[in-house]
Amino acid sequence: MKNTLLLLCTCILSACHVDIETQIHELTEQMTLEEKVGMLHGQTMFTSSGVERLNIAPIKYADGPFGIREELETHSWAPLRLTTDSATFFPTGSALAATWSEEMARLYGKGMAEEARTRGKDMILGPAINIQRIPTGGRTYEYFSEDPFLSARLAVGYVHGVQDNGAAACIKHYALNNQENNRGMVDVRVSERAMREVYLPPFRAAVEEAGAWGVMAAYNKVDGSWCAENEMLLNRILREEWGFRGMVISDWGGTHSTVKSALAGLDVEMPGGRFFGQALLDSVRSGAVPEEVIDQKVANILRVRLNIDTVEETSHETAVSTPEHGRMVYEIATKAIVLLKNKDDLLPLDIEKHSKIAVIGDNAIRKHATGGIGAGVKARYEVTPLEALQKKIGDRTSLVFARGYESFSRKDRERGGILGGVMLTGTGGMLSGSATAGAKLDETLLAEALEAASGADLVLFFAGNNREVETEGADRMNIILPSLQDELIKKIAEVNPRIVTVVVTGAPVNLTTIEACSPAILVSWFNGSEGGNALADVLLGNVVPSGKLPFTFPVRLEDSPAYALKTYPNFDKALYTEDIYVGYRWFNAQKIDPLYPFGHGLSYTTFGYASMETGKEIYDTREVIKVTFQLKNTGNYASEEVVQLYVHRPESNVEWPEKELKAFKRVSLAPGESAKVTLEIPAERLQYWNETTDEWVPDPGKIELLLGTSSRDIKLRKTISIRS
Numbered sequence: 001m002k003n004t005l006l007l008l009c010t011c012i013l014s015a016c017h018v019d020i021e022t023q024i025h026e027l028t029e030q031m032t033l034e035e036k037v038g039m040l041h042g043q044t045m046f047t048s049s050g051v052e053r054l055n056i057a058p059i060k061y062a063d064g065p066f067g068i069r070e071e072l073e074t075h076s077w078a079p080l081r082l083t084t085d086s087a088t089f090f091p092t093g094s095a096l097a098a099t100w101s102e103e104m105a106r107l108y109g110k111g112m113a114e115e116a117r118t119r120g121k122d123m124i125l126g127p128a129i130n131i132q133r134i135p136t137g138g139r140t141y142e143y144f145s146e147d148p149f150l151s152a153r154l155a156v157g158y159v160h161g162v163q164d165n166g167a168a169a170c171i172k173h174y175a176l177n178n179q180e181n182n183r184g185m186v187d188v189r190v191s192e193r194a195m196r197e198v199y200l201p202p203f204r205a206a207v208e209e210a211g212a213w214g215v216m217a218a219y220n221k222v223d224g225s226w227c228a229e230n231e232m233l234l235n236r237i238l239r240e241e242w243g244f245r246g247m248v249i250s251d252w253g254g255t256h257s258t259v260k261s262a263l264a265g266l267d268v269e270m271p272g273g274r275f276f277g278q279a280l281l282d283s284v285r286s287g288a289v290p291e292e293v294i295d296q297k298v299a300n301i302l303r304v305r306l307n308i309d310t311v312e313e314t315s316h317e318t319a320v321s322t323p324e325h326g327r328m329v330y331e332i333a334t335k336a337i338v339l340l341k342n343k344d345d346l347l348p349l350d351i352e353k354h355s356k357i358a359v360i361g362d363n364a365i366r367k368h369a370t371g372g373i374g375a376g377v378k379a380r381y382e383v384t385p386l387e388a389l390q391k392k393i394g395d396r397t398s399l400v401f402a403r404g405y406e407s408f409s410r411k412d413r414e415r416g417g418i419l420g421g422v423m424l425t426g427t428g429g430m431l432s433g434s435a436t437a438g439a440k441l442d443e444t445l446l447a448e449a450l451e452a453a454s455g456a457d458l459v460l461f462f463a464g465n466n467r468e469v470e471t472e473g474a475d476r477m478n479i480i481l482p483s484l485q486d487e488l489i490k491k492i493a494e495v496n497p498r499i500v501t502v503v504v505t506g507a508p509v510n511l512t513t514i515e516a517c518s519p520a521i522l523v524s525w526f527n528g529s530e531g532g533n534a535l536a537d538v539l540l541g542n543v544v545p546s547g548k549l550p551f552t553f554p555v556r557l558e559d560s561p562a563y564a565l566k567t568y569p570n571f572d573k574a575l576y577t578e579d580i581y582v583g584y585r586w587f588n589a590q591k592i593d594p595l596y597p598f599g600h601g602l603s604y605t606t607f608g609y610a611s612m613e614t615g616k617e618i619y620d621t622r623e624v625i626k627v628t629f630q631l632k633n634t635g636n637y638a639s640e641e642v643v644q645l646y647v648h649r650p651e652s653n654v655e656w657p658e659k660e661l662k663a664f665k666r667v668s669l670a671p672g673e674s675a676k677v678t679l680e681i682p683a684e685r686l687q688y689w690n691e692t693t694d695e696w697v698p699d700p701g702k703i704e705l706l707l708g709t710s711s712r713d714i715k716l717r718k719t720i721s722i723r724s
């Protein structure tokens with residue numbers, strides 16, 4: 001019965017597939033060349049045309065990646081200022097990544113798709129899945145992780161979530177868009193192995209496993225060719241190797257040629273038609289671009305169009321951000337918060353024991369849905385930490401707020417030299433995220449902060465960046481906390497050393513001073529509409545923190561690879577000479593201790609790891625390595641733990657990082673409860689890219705499996721072998 005049903009489903013699916021391909025063929029045959037070319041470029045800022053005569057609707061795009069962007073004017077970035085286009089602000093990329101949960105990524109994608117559909121959008125311009133190569137990268141907060149495997153799992157979850165709920169996902173920015181400064185011109189030079197093993201895996205997984213319908217070509221060049229006209233990236237890797245069947249669009253203003261882009265595999269130029277309008281028509285007529293190439297592009301678009309139902313134009317008049325979406329972003333936000341440090345169990349706060357708490361720092365009242373350059377969300381609401389704390393604490397204790405420092409503002413950023421025309425040209429300027437020499441703390445704000453701190457039992461210090469510091473179009477010049485926050489915390493610590501610091505950031509910041517001054521530290525990210533509520537619940541112990549760092553917090557910026565090797569900043573070529581040693585792979589290889597390592601995150605409870613087994617000692621290259629162990633909640637709080645499985649090769653002839661993440665799982669346990677946990681690594685996942693033979697090959701021999709609670713806190717080990 002089950003088999004018959006399966007057969008029936010498979011038949012229906014393949015009939016559907018054939019049907020769509022037949023439909024595509026029939027539709028293309030009826031189109032004029034002008035109609036076909038009309039589909040290959042932007043009609044407005046966020047649509048590309050269909051063919052009305054044949055009932056082919058336009059494709060409507062929406063930024064992405066952390067909320068459905070407000071409506072803009074037809075041909076400019078100016079908002080329409082409607083009252084009906086607000087949306088839910090989802091935690092940004094690095095926050096989602098800190099959940100280490102494919103399930104949360106799926107939920108995220110579902111919420112985004114539902115809001116996109118209500119607003120009449122077909123394709124979400126997200127997820128943004130580039131690897132966080134430099135800590136200063138302007139879009140680190142949008143991206144997931146420095147690790148390819150973690151990024152890949154989240155990308156798969158997000159794309160499934162979107163596409164199982166009726167919208168198309170457009171993964172971006174393909175590929176190697178790892179810096180914002182000079183992003184429109186920089187030429188990335190990377191070894192084939194590093195590209196395959198570090199930078200491409202999230203894109204590959206999103207295409208091969210999740211069937212992403214859209215790919216956005218990045219602004220930069222790779223190996224001398226802009227990504228929107230890069231034969232190797234588009235035709236060869238994406239389509240031939242990974243079997244991508246959807247549509248490739250350029251980043252906004254990222255197309256640079258007609259014939260070269262058309263032949264290399266770009267389908268749609270966005271947002272205008274400078275290269276893929278009349279110029280493309282002329283190139284077909286002159287024979288420079290064969291009409292079959294145009295037909296293929298039309299087919300790629302139709303394949304998406306016919307798989308995504310069109311939505312009524314008027315639908316954005318319905319409320320988009322629902323209470324259910326509020327619950328979704330709350331759940332994601334709670335799992336994202338990372339407890340870095342908790343000396344003497346200062347957290348959770350025992351409210352009854354404190355008669356006065358000082359809340360200090362502009363980030364306690366700052367909203368992060370918009371700011372800087374690029375996509376933001378006109379959030380229906382965003383709860384700040386202070387609002388949430390006031391509501392949840394009520395009159396149980398007295399909360400005194402002091403702003404402490406001036407927020408880093410748009411003006412500060414402009415003084416830092418952002419170049420004009422950044423959005424369309426795809427180039428960016430420099431940004432100083434730090435205090436300028438000679439700057440001083442505002443005396444009134446400082447006095448208020450010290451007064452609040454000295455009379456309190458405890459200080460909640462809100463440090464971190466904001467969306468003017470971290471922005472599209474510009475990297476930070478360093479990772480120093482803006483607005484002289486380090487100076488401020490030192491002064492506060494002199495009057496009250498009981499400080500819990502909450503770091504609001506999307507990217508690594510230098511926490512050495514914060515670390516020296518705070519017995520407890522949390523990272524609470526740009527954490528979405530419910531970020532304040534999630535944080536307050538973690539501080540008060542209503543929720544136990546379970547997030548883990550998706551990237552390394554270095555002690556000094558110069559410890560990180562591209563800075564150590566002085567290959568960044570750059571303005572012409574970006575030489576990725578650190579090769580496969582990105583993020584924690586570099587710190588391990590160089591034996592540099594980070595301040596907080598990749599994968600780190602504490603809990604209010606404790607966990608015991610025991611009895612690691614693999615069933616077998618020797619595996620075939622096609623088998624799945626199964627690791628089981630007992631995880632026990634040995635503390636007093638129900639909580640979740642993210643268990644992490646790394647591999648180390650004790651005696652290989654191939655060069656490998658000291659350890660690499662290959663599996664992870666979020667496990668929920670009540671106090672005293674234990675569970676048998678299984679993690680799986682298909683042996684194929686352990687292959688490397690052989691640059692001599694240009695292919696993935698196994699590296700038989702011993703593999704040490706390292707099971708831990710972070711990349712630097714390994715609890716159990718076991719060695720197995722892969723048979724040659």
Ligand code: BGC
Pocket residue numbers: 063064125172251252374375423
């Ligand atoms: C960004 C993309 C974004 C597009 C449309 C570009 O500047 O790089 O991520 O989707 O603008 O807003």
